[in-house]
Amino acid sequence: MAVSRTDYSVSVEYEDMIVWSESSDIIFSYQYLYENIKCVSKKLCYNALKDHRGDGNQMNGKYNTITMDFINKWDNNFLLDILDDISDIVMINDLETRIVYVNKAYEKILGVPQKKAIGKKLSDIEPNATAIKVMNRGIASHYIVEELKSVGISAVGVSFPIFKEGILMGAVSIFNDLTQLNALSEELHRTQEISKYYQDQLEKRKLSPSFSEYVCTNEKTREVLFLASKVAKTDSTILIRGESGVGKEVLARAICRESKRSGMPFIKVNCASIPENLLESELFGYDEGAFTGARKGGKMGKFELAKGGTIFLDEIGDMTFNMQAKILRVIQEKEFERVGGTKTLPLDVRIITATNRDLESMIADGTFRSDLYYRLNVIPLNLPSLRERKDDIIPLSRTILENLNKGCGESVTISPEVAILFQKYDWPGNIRELGNVLEHGNIVRTGDRIEIKDLPKYLLPYKLDIGNESFETFDLKTNVEILEKGLIKESLKRNSFNKSKAMDELGISRRNFYEKLARYDLVDFCDENSKTVK
Ligand SMILES: Nc1ncnc2c1ncn2[C@@H]1O[C@H](COP(=O)(O)OP(=O)(O)OP(=O)(O)O)[C@@H](O)[C@H]1O
Numbered sequence: 001m002a003v004s005r006t007d008y009s010v011s012v013e014y015e016d017m018i019v020w021s022e023s024s025d026i027i028f029s030y031q032y033l034y035e036n037i038k039c040v041s042k043k044l045c046y047n048a049l050k051d052h053r054g055d056g057n058q059m060n061g062k063y064n065t066i067t068m069d070f071i072n073k074w075d076n077n078f079l080l081d082i083l084d085d086i087s088d089i090v091m092i093n094d095l096e097t098r099i100v101y102v103n104k105a106y107e108k109i110l111g112v113p114q115k116k117a118i119g120k121k122l123s124d125i126e127p128n129a130t131a132i133k134v135m136n137r138g139i140a141s142h143y144i145v146e147e148l149k150s151v152g153i154s155a156v157g158v159s160f161p162i163f164k165e166g167i168l169m170g171a172v173s174i175f176n177d178l179t180q181l182n183a184l185s186e187e188l189h190r191t192q193e194i195s196k197y198y199q200d201q202l203e204k205r206k207l208s209p210s211f212s213e214y215v216c217t218n219e220k221t222r223e224v225l226f227l228a229s230k231v232a233k234t235d236s237t238i239l240i241r242g243e244s245g246v247g248k249e250v251l252a253r254a255i256c257r258e259s260k261r262s263g264m265p266f267i268k269v270n271c272a273s274i275p276e277n278l279l280e281s282e283l284f285g286y287d288e289g290a291f292t293g294a295r296k297g298g299k300m301g302k303f304e305l306a307k308g309g310t311i312f313l314d315e316i317g318d319m320t321f322n323m324q325a326k327i328l329r330v331i332q333e334k335e336f337e338r339v340g341g342t343k344t345l346p347l348d349v350r351i352i353t354a355t356n357r358d359l360e361s362m363i364a365d366g367t368f369r370s371d372l373y374y375r376l377n378v379i380p381l382n383l384p385s386l387r388e389r390k391d392d393i394i395p396l397s398r399t400i401l402e403n404l405n406k407g408c409g410e411s412v413t414i415s416p417e418v419a420i421l422f423q424k425y426d427w428p429g430n431i432r433e434l435g436n437v438l439e440h441g442n443i444v445r446t447g448d449r450i451e452i453k454d455l456p457k458y459l460l461p462y463k464l465d466i467g468n469e470s471f472e473t474f475d476l477k478t479n480v481e482i483l484e485k486g487l488i489k490e491s492l493k494r495n496s497f498n499k500s501k502a503m504d505e506l507g508i509s510r511r512n513f514y515e516k517l518a519r520y521d522l523v524d525f526c527d528e529n530s531k532t533v534k
Pocket residue numbers: 213214215216242243244245246247248249250251314356396399431432435
């Protein structure tokens with residue numbers, strides 16, 4: 001049957017579609033249409049046509065017409081199925097404003113079944129629809145909000161004209177329910193606020209660059225650093241506590257960099273290494289003739305040298321009771337005199353003190369002044385030992401090795417066995433000891449990796465313990481051999497050095513057994529012991 005490009009009336013009878021000619025002759029049925037003209041979207045035609053059921057007398061010529069152009073132009077099941085998956089409404093209208101396609105979102109958002117919508121004229125449902133204006137003008141709209149009176153919602157969307165080979169064919173509109181979008185936008189806003197909050201929190205948790213030298217990932221230690229960065233901005237006297245080598249001086253320098261006195265002198269005085277009689281003049285300076293041997297013209301003390309900057313009194317717990325009183329006076333009165341001097345000098349330094357001593361016990365023993373202790377311990381900065389922050393060992397090792405090999409262009413690492421050993425070791429000397437061990441390893445290493453054999457010998461009792469065995473390496477072959485040798489020896493002992501019994505117990509052949517005895521140097525061990533047993 002020839003199908004010409006004229007208009008056809010359509011109706012649905014017996015759940016089949018029948019296409020009628022204008023003169024009411026049946027041209028072809030839906031089945032024919034679908035099977036013979038493959039371009040027809042079965043669903044599309046079926047729904048469009050089904051919608052006209054019950055229109056009354058199908059033969060009186062009042063039916064909407066469906067054109068072959070419509071069938072050919074709008075068919076594309078595949079594309080339409082894709083459009084069904086998107087969450088915005090997609091609506092396609094032909095030039096007569098007839099809805100030729102709506103996706104599933106249309107039904108979901110507007111509550112109108114797809115099949116009911118298809119075939120309807122937009123000009124009848126929404127005479128002011130943007131899509132109609134777009135078709136009239138042949139140019140796309142901007143994103144606009146419009147009232148869809150037929151369904152009682154505000155929609156926001158955009159319409160585009162559709163051209164085929166330069167000829168205007170209809171319009172496609174993409175829109176969504178404004179209230180839903182508003183809800184989404186509120187949700188987005190809320191999410192953005194939450195993310196900003198966390199961003200701010202993270203920013204707050206970021207340490208200032210002044211502390212970058214203090215390698216630290218351990219949370220407990222970071223808390224100390226955050227506190228230090230806050231105190232740094234004040235002029236209060238600080239007491240840093242922690243075992244020897246935990247980085248008290250490194251922290252003191254970071255505090256100085258972070259303070260308003262940064263850029264001014266940072267003077268360190270190790271109170272434990274200076275004899276008591278010298279410490280006073282070392283700190284406060286002296287005037288000419290203050291004591292026998294005093295330099296002509298006198299000498300500036302560390303407090304004067306540090307003017308405008310920071311003085312770091314390390315090992316303050318080692319100061320004599322007498323000196324403690326003098327330091328307390330300086331802190332309280334913010335002035336001092338040179339030894340043998342009469343002039344009072346103003347104190348213009350920030351004092352940071354540090355100790356690894358148990359000051360509380362010293363107060364109890366009467367060797368540390370409680371008034372000085374309370375003066376110093378306002379905000380305690382207690383640095384944990386390295387064994388309490390083992391998560392810092394690897395980052396610290398990396399930085400230390402980088403510093404040691406700076407300028408050599410070499411990237412040196414530690415082997416996995418060394419990393420395990422480092423985790424097991426207690427590091428009584430803390431970061432200083434870690435630095436020394438790595439320096440040793442860095443010198444004796446043969447490759448670009450520090451191995452167990454490169455470490456100072458005193459660390460070697462800390463071997464890898466797996467089960468009852470001790471291994472020094474992860475090398476499987478080596479460890480299997482150690483185990484094999486051990487098992488053979490053990491079996492020989494258990495069987496009074498009777499080789500046949502041992503090989504039976506071990507479940508290996510005679511040849512294999514003798515080979516292993518030779519490989520593991522056990523021939524003599526076996527022979528000598530078997531003689532003794534006999
Ligand atoms: N967090 C760190 N990051 C990098 N290096 C560190 C860190 N802490 C300490 N070090 C290094 O460890 C060594 C000891 O540090 P520091 O002298 O600051 O320790 P300390 O606690 O003041 O020791 P002591 O009580 O013996 O005076 C130094 O070589 C220092 O560079």
